[in-house]
Structure formats: C-alpha cells, structure tokens
Amino acid sequence: MNLSRKWLNEFVEIDVGDREFAEAMTLSGSKVELTHDMGEEISNVVVGRILSMERHENSDHMWVCQLDVGQSEPVQIVTGAWNIHVGDLVPVALHKSTLPGGKKIEKGKLRGVLSNGMLCSLKELGLDERDFPYGVITAAALLNDYHPIDPEKPSIPEEIELGHKIFGPVVAAGAGEVKSLGDGRWSVALVWAENGTPMGTTVETECQNIHSMDLVAFNTKTRTICTLADLHAEQREFPHCIPDGIFVLQEDCKPGDDIKKVTGLDDHVVEFEITPNRPDCLSVIGLAREAAATFDKPCRFHTPEVKGGGEGVLPELLDVETPDPELCPRYTARMVRNVKIGPSPKWMRERLRAMGVRPINNIVDITNYVMLEYGQPMHAFDYRYVNGGKIIVRRAAEGEKLTTLDGKEHTLTANHLVIADEGRAVGLAGIMGGLNSEIVADTADVVFESACFDGTCIRKGALSLGMRTEASAKFEKGLDPMNTLPAVNRACELVELLGAGQVLDGVIDILNYVPQPTRLKVEPDKINALLGTDVPENVMYTILQKVGFTTTKERGVMEVPSWRSDVKEMADLAEEVARFFGYNNIPTTLMRGQTTLGGYSPKQRLEQKLGAVCRSCGYDEIITYSFISPTWYDKIGWPQDDPRRKSFKILNPLGEDTSIMRTTTLPSMLDILARNYNYRNKDVRLYELGRIYLPGREDGLAGEAKVLTLGAYGEGFDFYDLKGTVEAILKDIRAEDIHFDGSLGAPSDASYHPGRFATIWCGANQVGVMGQIHPNVAKNFGVDGELYCAELSFDSLYYHAMGAGPEYVPLPRFPSVTRDIAVVCDEAITVGALEKAIRKGAKGLLKEAALFDIYRGKGIDEGKKSVAFNLVLRADDRSLTSEEADEDVKSILETLEKDCGARLR
C-alpha cells in the first residue's frame, strides 16, 4: 500500500521527515517498507518563459532560445526541439542541475553556441502523457526537414517551391505568422501559389512544430496541414518532426518556479506492508487514523456532500437484486447522467500517480481515487449496456462466459459471483468489470457500484481464474460493509467537483446483513497481566478512543468501530493498548513459575554423537531436499515393481523434480556427490542424517524414519575406507556383534556393485547396507569414477546403542604370546570365514586375530591366495609357555584346513 504524504496531510497534518514518520508508524503497527521522495533526483529545474528563438547558424535543426527563468538576466539555451514557441512556459534544467536517472546538466557549447542548460521533455522529468495528457505532441511533416530514403529518388524534389504539388490536393506552402490559440491549438498563416497566382490563408492546427519560414504540406481540399501519417511518410524521412519534444506547461506558474511543485513531484510516497487483519489500512483514511493516533494529532475527515438533481428518477432507471444475499452483504449504487469523459484534473492525476495507479479518464480515475481514499473498491459501468435497467448479483451459471476489461475471456462456474443484467453477466463481482460494459469515450450514463462481497467467495473466484486484482485483494480480507455508502457518495461528489456529469438523487442500498457492533468490556487488570505492564486504566481508554473505539452507556464497555472486525476479545484490546503504549515500553522480564527440566532426549543425543563421529572420520555434513523426482528411482536402478517406489506424491508440486517424498536418501546423496565430482572437488566425504517418508500409516501421515547416509569418492578410496568409518560409527555407539554379510550370491541391491556390497548387521538385526555404487547408477548421475555409499537406519542404530554402558576390565597382568600364520586357500574363501575358523579352532587362549596381509601371485597357485593373520594368545592367570601357545595354534590350523581348506603356507 502506497501512501502520498500530501494526500495524508489532507486528513491529518504530520510534519515530520520521512524517516521519523516511517519509524513511528512501524512501531505502532503499520510497517513501512520504504519511503520515496518523488522529486529526489530533480534539482535546480525551474519554469522558464521563452523570450526569443533564433535558428542556429551552424545547424539545420537547432534553435537558440533566450529564456526568462526568474533571474535578473535571461539565459541562453540551445535546443533541438521544434515544438516550442516564443511565450511558452517550459521546464528549464539550469547549469548544475540534476534529472531522474542520475543525469547531470551543465553549461556547454553546442556547435559553437553557448547553452546554459537544457529544456526538458516529460520523459526527462520522469513523467509521461498519462500524467499530463496535454503533453502529447503532434508533429507536422515539415518539408524543410525532408530527407529522402534514397537520395537518387526523392519523392519530394529538393528544389520544391511554394505551390508545387506533392500529391493530389497536397501542395507545398510557406508558414508565415504562427499564433497560439491557448488551448494547445495554433493558427498558422500560409502562402502558396496556384498556377502562378499567389494564394494565402490562415488555418488552425494541433501541430506544434511549425514556425515562420517553415515549408509545410498543405491539403488544399481539407484545408489542413499534413502530418507524417497524412503523407504516409516514415519517421526517418522527417527525422526532426517527431512526437517528442519539450513539455510546454499549461499550469498556473511563473518563470523561476520550482518544477517539482508545478508538476506535483514534490510529494513523498511511503510504502506500507499491511497485515491481512487490517484491510481498513489499505486506504488513505485508514492510515490517516493510524497516523493521527500514532502522532496524537486530530483527524479531519470529510463527509461527502452530493448536490444531485440529475435528470430522472433512480428507482425507475435501475433495479438491483441480490439472489445470493450471503455472498453480497451490501450493494450500494448511484447513477450519473450526461457524463463527459475526459482526463481528470492534475491534482487527481498526481495523487493517483503517487499511489502507483495509472490515470485513465475522469470516471475511471474517480473510482480508483475513492478506492484509494476509502479502501472501498468501486466499479463504474456504462448504463446503456445494462439491459432492462436491472442489476442482478448472482452466482454464474456453469460454463457461463465473460470477457473482462483486460480482454480475457473466462469460463465461469457457480463458484463465481457475477454482476449481470437480465440477460448476461456484465462484470465479475469484486474482481474486474466486463468488457461489454466498459466506460468508453462516448459513455453518457454511468452506474457507480460500491458493494461488499463475501471475502472467501471473491478470493476463491479470483484464484481459480488466476486474476488477483487490487479490488479482489481488498475484498478477500473482508471489508467493512458500513463503508459502501460514504464511498459511493464521495465518488458522486467528485463527479460534481470535476464537472464530469449530473448525479441523480437517491441511492440504491441493499442491506443483506444486520449491523451488530461489537461491544467489549475493557478489563485493565487482565490486559496488564497479559502484557506484564501496569498501564493506568485511563491511559487505556484514551488509547482505545484514539483508534476509534467509543464509550457506551455501560461503564467499562466500549464499542469496536465497524472497520475493526479483527477485534473480538481481551487479547485484541491488549494489542491495541500495547501498540500505542509502545511495544518497546513493555518491560523485559524473565520467566518465573515452575522450573522445567529441559534437555536433549536420548535420541537427540545419539544424533549429536553420530554427527560427531562422522566428522571425526573426515565426513562433511550436507542437507538435501526431502522431495525428489520420481525418475530418481530409475536412476538408482530400482526395478519398476520395487515396492519401495510407493511414495507420498505432492498433488501441486513446484515441478516434477520436487514432486514426491523420498523413500530413500541414496539418490539425494548421489546427486550431491555428482555435483561435487563435476566441480572437480577431490576426495569428497559426506554424511547426512535425513528423513525418508514412508506411506502406509493409518492416520494418513508418513512414517518419517531417519537414515544416516554416508557417501564418498576420491583417489584410492575403496570399500574398506568406507567400511572403516561404518565400523568406527558402530563401535562409537558401542553396538555389539557387528558383522558384514556380502558373500557373492547373497541378496544384493540394484543400486550397488554386486561384488562390492554388504549388508551390515548387529547380531540378528540388519542395520544398513553399504558398498560401491553400481557403475551404471554412477553413470546415471554423470560420474565415471567409483562412488561409495552406506545407508544406516537411525532407529536400528538407536536400538543397538541402547546396550549397557562401559565397564572396566582389568588390564592383562601376564605377557602374551604372538604368532603370525599365513595360510593358502581358494579365492572364494572370505577373510570372514577364515576368521570364524580361527576363533572356532582356538582353545580359549586366543585374544585377537588380526588380518595383516593378503597375497596373490608368485609362489601361490592360480585361483588361490595367501592370507596372513597375527594371533595374540594370552592366559589371564599365568605366563603362557611356548608349548601351550603352539598347541592352540595347531588346533587353529587344523580347523582352518578342515573348515576352509586353508593350509599353512
């Protein structure tokens, strides 16, 4: 919501700077987003009167002007514009002036002639013709500016003379005296020759670029001076006869006046962010109320006065029906006849422009003006298209079609509310008018509608058609039905003020609701208790009265103003009091009362622990989106019928890429690995503790399980690097009986390399999987190297981390005996199987068996390998003898041979 401070000052005078104003309004609840000085960039630009004009000696198109700029001496300025004349008032950017866009003007020489500044166009002041419709420039095609496209074949000969025919009745004529008629028209004396006979006449024209001595194209038949269009000429043929030029002022001003005042650029605009509970503040009046309360200043509101007396009897001309009263709590309308469509006055255009609304014509501008001032959307439509003089506010018929003012055709449903005559819809209620009843240049009779529609109905209607408008945005928040009548009267008052038509007596006003003002008991103790303040009772009443609450006969009971439907109970009153008492004047205290034992749950502590161990292993934490593309299941190689593909599907996703809730974290990890791979980041190790979302719960929500995902790649990084980290994690949480199962032929996972994949177990429970990503899957993510991932179920980790805490075991008191053994076995025998056999064969003295070498090659048969272990044997109660140790090793070797076919090397 933009607010013109000039407009605001009409209702309440606030004479502080923008910054102070913004700060105070923000702290009382009307958040200011930014403030803007409309003329900030313009300085040292004044009104000048042209005293004389001479053609530039060294230029075929420039003029040397002397101007009165309110100083003791005239200033000389050179200009290339042709639309100015002696006596014109024009904006003059003097030496050392600034213009919008950071443009700086300084004196200088133009083709040898001194110019002390620049004359400005509308555009150069940051304005356009909508701000000043009279600033439109019509250019005559001046023959002395003719530049043929093909110099070989000019369509107008260079040596053309007065009276020479151009085509048909159009001849070349010389301009004599040029006089302004004051209304933007000019009288031009012309001379030419017909068959050698000198001819002369004086014609009126809108063309502003004609000066004495110019050669014009004159149509002797229509007696008009031709424009480029009349000659079917292209702009480049007449490069200086352009519809652009100096802004010739028709304002009441004098040389030396600041151009910002003259053009209304001296206003300051404040942009507010209004919260949805305060639609009343989407208006100048609403913000004036807040400003008055904030600065403790009186408000001067005005009650519209309509003279009326227009021809006709309103009830005979117009009838309104509201068959769906719940969707239209109030419908108010008035009528204006003999309308004269034209531009609205400067002050109105200025205010509209300051608020960011484009001026269009007087009637449309009035509806916008009233909407901005009162916050009540208005609609004006052409009475002649209301067939039968009957307005029906009804639900649209299914499939009913309506083309709105923006030219778009809509197919409607019964959820849309329309304004219709007996036969057809003429507007979308509360959203946009219909093209079929638009105000046009020859509109004579106008109906002003000022209604209150059901917010939800308008919101849904606008949403379903994808056309949220200024009006619908207001209606959807729920407007004050009490506001429709003053608003329509204000519109009619403005019609009379602008002389835009004759207002008929009487108002059509249909009330489908019973106004029931809210009354609330003010309970100062409770308000203070909620706020933690001790605001005196009388201060509370003063504050509430400032924002429009009124006292009632009942002591302590106040009536809530009609525009404050958001105030319903004590807490709402407390907010009003707090806003003007000052949020920052509320003391700051710390919570008292019963203390609570806060802290982290065991699960949260485990999460912290897992993160810490991952980081200590060199893994960086990542965060990935919970929603993924369904194609990612293909990318990770899951079969089409994989039950894990069943996912929560978002019905209105942003895009396919983020349309389903993941049931696996793997593709998210692969995506990030691939991204880092593409960035050529070396040796990447990542982890994420993220959720997956599994369907199947009875309450319709997701089973949201957490997964610890590890992902890594890098030079020399292999399965065992990752396995080491997984083991470190499991050891850190003191999980017991950890083993990895990955014998060839065991159930695999399509995402992984079948020969480099293991399921991870704690006792009889699988806690996760790990391995090298299948090369095809890696390729799907654009990676041609080896990627490694592990997925560990958080819940399983939590279950296995629940074991007993550590307990001290006495340190060994007797020395141990170590023996290294190397056995040769078949390639297919796993180290796991060998280890199992070693433990099985030991007779109670074996404390550790650690793999230290696997060897294939010279000295070992094809298809075999040599595996070496370091065995540590120890007794807790005595020093072992060599013989005792040998006996155990012997037994171990026998078991190795028996169970695994492994022989001592």
Added chain:
Amino acid sequence: MKEQLAKIEREALEAITGAGDPAALDELRVKYLGKKGELTAVLKQMGKLSAEERPAMGALANEVRSVLEETIELTARKLAAAALEERLKAEAIDVTVPGKAVKQGHKHPMYSALDEIKDIFVGMGFTVLDGPEVELAELNFDRLNAGEGHPSRDWSDTFYFDEGSRVMLRSQTSPMQVRAMDSMPLPIRIIAPGRVYRKDEVDATHSPMFHQVEGMVIDKNVTMADLKGTLNLLAEELFGKGTVTRFRPHHFPFTEPSCEMDVQCHKCGGAGCPTCKGEGWIELLGAGMIHPNVLRMANIDPEEWSGCAFGMGLERTAMRRFKIADLRLIFENDVRFLEQF
C-alpha cells in the same frame, strides 16, 4: 721417579686434551692408565723406594692418576656433546613444510547455527521436540486459528497430498505447538526445529524447503514482558552482549498480541546501510502471546494459563551469522563451501 711422574702427567694431559674422538681417547686411557700403561709401569717401581719415600710417592702417583682420569672423563663428555651436536645438526628439517593432513569433517553451517540456538534454550529449561513434516492441515492451520479461507491454505502456497487438502507438508513448525499442547503436561517449555515447506521458487532468498525453530511456553502468568526478556536473551547469545533489539506489532493468526523482533544492524549500528536496506534494523523472528482460541482448542483455559510463542527462520539466521549471501549455497553442498565452517 718424581720426574717420571711429572713427565707422564705432562705428556698425558697434552695427548688427552688433544684427542679428536672417543676411540683415540680410549687408546690414551689404555696407554697411560691401562694394566700395561705407563703410569702402572712407574707404580711397579714403587718397591724400589724406601719406606719413607713410599707414602709420598704413592700419594703423588694417585694424584696423577686421578688428574688423568678426570681429564679423560671431561674430555669424553666434551667429545660426546660435540658428537651429539653434530648429529642433531645433520638431522635438521624444514619446519615450514606443511604438517601431515588430518581430515576433519565439518558440520553444516545451518546446523551449527541451530545447535547454538538449541543449547541456549536447553539452558533455559526448554525441551527439544521433533515432529512430522507430513502433517495434517488441521494442525497446521485450523488448530492455529487459521480457519477455512485463510490465504496461506491455498494450493498456490502450500503443498498437499490429497484433493481434500487434509494432508500437507507443514508450512511452519507451529503445528508442534499444538502437538505439544495435546501431549505434554502443563507447564510446557519447548522448542521444535525442523523442515518446513512453501511453494516458493528457488532464488537467492527463497527455497521451497527451509528450516524454522518454533518455541513455546505455557505457564501461569506468562506475560509479553517475559517473552521480550527471553527473546532478548536469545539475541544476545546469538549476536553478542549488548545486541540492541526492537519489537514491532505484527499479525499472526495464532498469537495476540503479535510482534516481530528486529535486531539492530551490526554493520551500521542503526544508521541505515545496504545490509539492512537502509532501515537500520534486521528482522529476526515473529512472536506473540498465544491466541486464546488456540489455547481453548487444546482444552487449556486461557483464564488460568497464558503462553507465548515464537518462530524464526533458520536459513536467514545462519546466513546472517556466517555472512552467506545466497540461500542456494546452503542446499548446493559444495565441499568448498561446507569446509569453510
């Protein structure tokens, strides 16, 4: 004999102090003090002396022996010290060669910021709650006083899983307030961090998935002054002692009165600069006193209990904390980014 001893002493001392290495020294020891050494040879002549001369000569001989032994010992020590010095010199290394890398992983900056916030509240007796992201619209909206017709319920703003708009991705962590009220005994002090989802296209400041931290207190006599005190403490813990805050009125359906808290811009100290868009203040969080309707819907009597609640965006807090300019960096997970924190 006396002369002999003196001569041996003189020659030996000269030889010993001139010895260049331990081996030479050892040779000298044998030469002079050994069983067949020169001093021993002289002592063997003691028998030839008279009984009167013997004690004096014996003493002299012992003196010479002990002088030589001491000198040998001293020289040996000197030689050893020199040898060690020599060796250490040879072992010198270039200490500017980088150390052997120990790769440490890094916590994601956003979770670093979150952990800080969690610790602050846990210290104040808050419990940390975790809740579902696939949530019922009833908890995300209705129970938070945002009834049918509230704009944020639109399909253009919120992600839904069913045509009936019943199950959705939570658009805020606030439903955790309701879950806490429904499941915990009073009084309650909780914070609930987590992921939330809104239909915003990705850009430098928006993401369809982001994180919030919700906080709520319900107790007897909780006041807005208490809320302010608690949030000021948070601001000081996060941004340093003496951090200046201000509270502005705002609107949320589930709090009344509602407010937003701003922190004075750290860059310009409130004067206005590009960081704070000229305002001098940076918005940190939204808060307020729990709306009586919300308490009533949870069967908590607003006449007896009152409460306050707040919610803050984590991404923005982390971005401010670590001066991260673009939100997309947070979800891009480039290790060159992650390893800066």
